[in-house]
Amino acid sequence: MSEKKFPLKAKDYKLQEEIGDGVSATVHKALCIPLSEVVAIKVLDLEKCNNDLDGIRREVQTMSLINHPNVLQAHCSFTAGHQLWVVMPYMAGGSCLHIIKSSYQDGFEEPVIATLLRETLRALVYLHAHGHIHRDVKAGNILLDSNGAVKLADFGVSACMFDTGDRQRSRNTFVGTPCWMAPEVMQQLHGYDFKADVWSFGITALELAHGHAPFSKYPPMKVLLMTLQNAPPGLDYERDKRFSKAFKEMVGTCLVKDPKKRPTSEKLLKHPFFKQARPPDYLAKTILNGLPPLGERYRTIKSKEADLLMQNKSEYEAHLSQARIKYIRGISAWNFNLEDLKSQAALISDDDSSHAEDPDFNRKQCERQDESALSPERASSSETTPSQDDELNDIQDLESSFASFPIRPLQALKGCFDVGSDEDNATTPDWKDASLMSAGQQHITKASSIGSLAHTTKEEDTAAQNSYLPRHVISEQKKYSSGSLIPESTYSPKRISMEADREFQLRRYQSERSHSGSLQRTKRDTVDEMSDSPHVEHKGRFKVTSADLSPKGSTNSTFTPFSGGSSSPSSLTTASILPSVQSMLQHNTMQREEILRVIKHLEQTSVKQQPGSPETSVDELLQMTPATARERELQTQLMLMQQSFLSLTEEVKKLKQRNGQVENQLNALTQRND
Numbered sequence: 001m002s003e004k005k006f007p008l009k010a011k012d013y014k015l016q017e018e019i020g021d022g023v024s025a026t027v028h029k030a031l032c033i034p035l036s037e038v039v040a041i042k043v044l045d046l047e048k049c050n051n052d053l054d055g056i057r058r059e060v061q062t063m064s065l066i067n068h069p070n071v072l073q074a075h076c077s078f079t080a081g082h083q084l085w086v087v088m089p090y091m092a093g094g095s096c097l098h099i100i101k102s103s104y105q106d107g108f109e110e111p112v113i114a115t116l117l118r119e120t121l122r123a124l125v126y127l128h129a130h131g132h133i134h135r136d137v138k139a140g141n142i143l144l145d146s147n148g149a150v151k152l153a154d155f156g157v158s159a160c161m162f163d164t165g166d167r168q169r170s171r172n173t174f175v176g177t178p179c180w181m182a183p184e185v186m187q188q189l190h191g192y193d194f195k196a197d198v199w200s201f202g203i204t205a206l207e208l209a210h211g212h213a214p215f216s217k218y219p220p221m222k223v224l225l226m227t228l229q230n231a232p233p234g235l236d237y238e239r240d241k242r243f244s245k246a247f248k249e250m251v252g253t254c255l256v257k258d259p260k261k262r263p264t265s266e267k268l269l270k271h272p273f274f275k276q277a278r279p280p281d282y283l284a285k286t287i288l289n290g291l292p293p294l295g296e297r298y299r300t301i302k303s304k305e306a307d308l309l310m311q312n313k314s315e316y317e318a319h320l321s322q323a324r325i326k327y328i329r330g331i332s333a334w335n336f337n338l339e340d341l342k343s344q345a346a347l348i349s350d351d352d353s354s355h356a357e358d359p360d361f362n363r364k365q366c367e368r369q370d371e372s373a374l375s376p377e378r379a380s381s382s383e384t385t386p387s388q389d390d391e392l393n394d395i396q397d398l399e400s401s402f403a404s405f406p407i408r409p410l411q412a413l414k415g416c417f418d419v420g421s422d423e424d425n426a427t428t429p430d431w432k433d434a435s436l437m438s439a440g441q442q443h444i445t446k447a448s449s450i451g452s453l454a455h456t457t458k459e460e461d462t463a464a465q466n467s468y469l470p471r472h473v474i475s476e477q478k479k480y481s482s483g484s485l486i487p488e489s490t491y492s493p494k495r496i497s498m499e500a501d502r503e504f505q506l507r508r509y510q511s512e513r514s515h516s517g518s519l520q521r522t523k524r525d526t527v528d529e530m531s532d533s534p535h536v537e538h539k540g541r542f543k544v545t546s547a548d549l550s551p552k553g554s555t556n557s558t559f560t561p562f563s564g565g566s567s568s569p570s571s572l573t574t575a576s577i578l579p580s581v582q583s584m585l586q587h588n589t590m591q592r593e594e595i596l597r598v599i600k601h602l603e604q605t606s607v608k609q610q611p612g613s614p615e616t617s618v619d620e621l622l623q624m625t626p627a628t629a630r631e632r633e634l635q636t637q638l639m640l641m642q643q644s645f646l647s648l649t650e651e652v653k654k655l656k657q658r659n660g661q662v663e664n665q666l667n668a669l670t671q672r673n674d
């Protein structure tokens, strides 16, 4: 921590405009009143994080040991009610992601990228040398100050926030942001190490080059599958002509699926690509030059997002879009709850992934088509758009790859923090004037309350009032205004965070179900029912610990070769397919044997049965009204077997006849020969 003594009470800071947001945190520009210094304060809602507080405490203490010019070091941190305030230096340039969003949608020029990446890599070398894995390297976490100095952020707090707290080098915790996440982190086979950061670094390089991460427009489960099944993404020699060979190679070395084959961060820093990196003030002169102030930029981005939301006609689309905006933006936002994903997948329309990037497909497309005639993204939309069936298949694939994900209820928070506390300030900090909030923000806040607040005028009024309040204050109000009677203390963090979504979707599903009137189980129904309270959740990072893997999921199978979806089968080898084919064959043989056994049994029964026999005939069994679902199921099976028995009997009769004919012909021929 810095040498100046930053106060540990919320009242000593004046929060100003919002300059960033994550899932469980918002970042504000603020003034440290006693020191008259402008700072940035990240306000984390601890109730939205499922963490063990010992882990947080340990990590926050570790922060004081971190000292590197390329790592954003916090001044101090303290709790204020159920919030954790992290006071940091104010990085006036904002994050690379915000710069991209506001002025460089198609990505940066190579010397800029080289400069940004070299500085980031220096931070990683430092962290790795000190035994830390960042676990969330992405453009959104690369911050610039007004002089162009680059600092890797979100280490120490965010990373630890979602950590189990243990200091092992190799981990079994599923943490990160899907698009940036290394395959070994997803697979959970042998844990992972520093090399996971090298993968994310490679993805970040692509993000800086293209303006977005690969697969960023696919839903998370698709990203997981694509990362696991497809060839790694990379810079295309044809499509990315503007970039040097060195850049392409550097990205290629990072994005190797086998972590052992990836270079260490230290080795990577020696790659010739970084020779073109310039001093940080080059960034100030180029990408920061002429940019509006951070707060203004942030407001513009927010109002663009709000516009996008408003373009969506239905309430539900708005809801999904908002989730998607956050996801595309690369927030470490997806709590990988399989049930949620099932529901999410069931709701994804075919267009949802229309802009997905499939490197394999794109490569093939490039071979086939004139590059200028069809953009890769467009190209993928024409062929790789996943159908709903694909999504369901994806889920099945994922189910075999992962198990359910644990959500640990947050323990009582108060008194757990020893860094500094602000208990007397309770829950509501000294919030900024409502007027500081931009129209865009109000817009967004209002839009985000759609669905959680019922459509009565009274509640709309509440929403309007809420739009002037900071989001956690709103969420507090929402809990009760949305009609929930469950007291706050009984909420799991998951429930707290997305109660609105949950309610909204429940309502939607309930009405869908009751209107459909059908009792038939369709694939969709099944998915719905499996996830009783479906909601698209976007909070926290992906997290699963190997200890929590349920027996139904085999961690050894990373994917099923016969998965659906548009994923390229490039990674499928005969060796990988063979076991599945064998097991399918085995399964089929067993089923056949079972059917034959039943047929035999039925045959015997029908032969044994005489008129007036006390035994119940199959027909009688079939005519009985089943009392339970199991009986119904058995009855259906019986019916099917009876049908197949009849058709087999018919077949046998025909064969016998044919046999007789052949026998007769043979006899005739023999006689003629004689």
Ligand SMILES: Nc1ncnc2c1ncn2[C@@H]1O[C@H](COP(=O)(O)OP(=O)(O)OP(=O)(O)O)[C@@H](O)[C@H]1O
Binding pocket: 019, 020, 021, 022, 023, 024, 025, 026, 027, 040, 042, 088, 089, 090, 091, 092, 094, 095, 097, 098, 136, 140, 141, 143, 153, 154, 158, 330, 331, 332, 333
């Ligand atoms: N010190 C800072 N100075 C200026 N802007 C900042 C600072 N810290 C964070 N931000 C902005 O706020 C955004 C969100 O911050 P941060 O990434 O720490 O939150 P988070 O909840 O961890 O988000 P995520 O889930 O995306 O990791 C950043 O992308 C950045 O634009």
